[in-house]
Amino acid sequence: MEENSYHGIDTLLLTFDDVAILPGLSTVEPHDVDLATKVSKRIFVSTPFVSSPMDTVTEWRMAAALARLGAVGVIHRNMPREEQARQVRIVKGLSPSPWSEVPRIKLPDGLDNYSLIMEEVEAGAAVVFGAGGIKGYLVLERPDAQFWLDKARYLSLYLLRIRPLPTIDGDGRLIVGAAVSPFDIERARLLEKSGADFLVVDVAHLHNTNALSSLARLVKEVSIDVVAGNLGTKEGVLDTLSRAEEVAGLRMGISSGSICSTGEVAGAAVPTLTAVMNAAQALEELGLAGRIPIIADGGVRNAGDAAKAIIAGASAVMGGRIFAGAEESPGPRIRVGDRLYKPYRGMASRGAMERRFAVDRYSRQAKAVEEGVEGLVPYTGPVVKTLYELAEGLKAALGYAGAQDIISAWRARLARVTPSGSREIKPHDILL
Numbered sequence: 001m002e003e004n005s006y007h008g009i010d011t012l013l014l015t016f017d018d019v020a021i022l023p024g025l026s027t028v029e030p031h032d033v034d035l036a037t038k039v040s041k042r043i044f045v046s047t048p049f050v051s052s053p054m055d056t057v058t059e060w061r062m063a064a065a066l067a068r069l070g071a072v073g074v075i076h077r078n079m080p081r082e083e084q085a086r087q088v089r090i091v092k093g094l095s096p097s098p099w100s101e102v103p104r105i106k107l108p109d110g111l112d113n114y115s116l117i118m119e120e121v122e123a124g125a126a127v128v129f130g131a132g133g134i135k136g137y138l139v140l141e142r143p144d145a146q147f148w149l150d151k152a153r154y155l156s157l158y159l160l161r162i163r164p165l166p167t168i169d170g171d172g173r174l175i176v177g178a179a180v181s182p183f184d185i186e187r188a189r190l191l192e193k194s195g196a197d198f199l200v201v202d203v204a205h206l207h208n209t210n211a212l213s214s215l216a217r218l219v220k221e222v223s224i225d226v227v228a229g230n231l232g233t234k235e236g237v238l239d240t241l242s243r244a245e246e247v248a249g250l251r252m253g254i255s256s257g258s259i260c261s262t263g264e265v266a267g268a269a270v271p272t273l274t275a276v277m278n279a280a281q282a283l284e285e286l287g288l289a290g291r292i293p294i295i296a297d298g299g300v301r302n303a304g305d306a307a308k309a310i311i312a313g314a315s316a317v318m319g320g321r322i323f324a325g326a327e328e329s330p331g332p333r334i335r336v337g338d339r340l341y342k343p344y345r346g347m348a349s350r351g352a353m354e355r356r357f358a359v360d361r362y363s364r365q366a367k368a369v370e371e372g373v374e375g376l377v378p379y380t381g382p383v384v385k386t387l388y389e390l391a392e393g394l395k396a397a398l399g400y401a402g403a404q405d406i407i408s409a410w411r412a413r414l415a416r417v418t419p420s421g422s423r424e425i426k427p428h429d430i431l432l
């Protein structure tokens with residue numbers, strides 16, 4: 001933040017839409033871009049996506065599905081601590097094989113007309129799309145199986161050619177994170193005992209002396225990695241690290257989530273792109289650049305946003321909405337007309353807060369306003385499809401940036417776009 005500016009009014013809060021990636025010399029083909037990264041100091045993933053600790057996004061099913069596909073999930077804290085610990089134990093007890101519990105969707109009528117020829121099938125999966133979206137999901141026997149679809153006028157087949165490296169610990173078990181309040185040290189201890197690999201401190205405004213003093217105690221109580229958040233400013237990061245230098249990751253972004261109303265209700269916001277840049281700047285000042293992973297949290301809609309967050313300095317990207325519509329998110333599928341949806345809500349929405357106070361006798365209410373909304377998002381099918389599209393899109397984006405991996409992406413460049421530029425660089429003047 002500019003210290004000389006009047007009330008900080010010169011400070012510019014850039015959002016994903018305010019910037020574009022400047023193309024740079026690429027030394028690799030997009031499919032060779034390496035997305036391996038860290039979510040916290042000791043948690044390595046092969047795909048830089050983390051599902052948000054929200055009660056409509058991450059319980060054990062989502063956490064397991066993402067870890068099996070090389071990403072990772074953080075189980076939310078809107079449940080009694082014993083239940084959260086049980087969910088951690090479930091993930092730790094599951095097979096890391098990505099295909100062992102992949103949901104099988106029966107192909108809709110009519111698809112049998114397409115002849116499907118497979119050769120030397122062993123293990124793999126494919127998502128079948130038709131007009132209007134996902135038509136089915138095939139679980140096959142081999143990732144490199146070849147497909148030919150007859151009469152494929154509008155039908156396309158999405159074949160997972162990759163064999164994702166699951167996110168596993170030293171004993172070959174899936175890695176899972178869990179959210180805690182900084183004030184709930186008992187929960188943190190229980191989660192660690194139950195096998196959680198890392199904790200994510202989950203409050204709207206960690207930059208509060210009470211929250212920071214509790215965080216400082218918490219990081220000393222557990223020996224697993226603790227990611228601290230949410231934070232938005234450089235000062236927030238500096239104050240956090242001066243009180244709790246053991247912090248193993250930073251969760252950056254205030255009010256950018258699609259269900260977050262903090263910016264409206266409380267007038268406070270640091271869009272995720274800016275928050276990430278602020279954290280990167282703070283780490284640079286401390287001589288810790290690249291040493292404490294930054295997680296970009298909030299408002300990421302697609303691979304392009306994820307790429308911008310990474311170029312701004314993030315090691316990984318947290319998603320709420322992008323994962324909420326998946327088969328593996330906790331809510332039910334809801335039919336509205338001829339379409340399917342799943343519920344999605346902010347963790348400071350009325351419903352989420354009521355649940356927290358009902359199920360967690362240790363939670364305390366610091367304020368009496370709602371800072372989130374509740375709604376529906378389109379059902380998107382098995383999360384493998386979303387994750388695959390995000391990963392492939394991210395590789396393409398880093399290809400444009402001239403980056404062969406996440407660390408080299410931090411040297412790539414972003415440029416500001418004008419409002420007219422912003423309109424021009426999206427599809428326009430066509431009926432879609």
Ligand SMILES: NC(=O)c1ccc[n+]([C@@H]2O[C@H](COP(=O)([O-])OP(=O)(O)OC[C@H]3O[C@@H](n4cnc5c(N)ncnc54)[C@H](O)[C@@H]3O)[C@@H](O)[C@H]2O)c1
Pocket residue numbers: 202203204205206208210211230253254255256257260262298346347348364365366367371
């Ligand atoms: N990322 C975001 O932009 C965002 C915004 C709002 C809420 N949330 C989520 O909603 C849930 C509830 O969050 P919460 O922090 O409101 O829970 P909470 O009411 O339990 O607050 C937890 C602590 O955070 C600090 N804090 C929170 N808001 C503050 C404020 N306005 N001023 C000063 N200190 C404040 C206080 O120490 C407070 O005791 C969490 O899961 C959180 O991540 C996220």
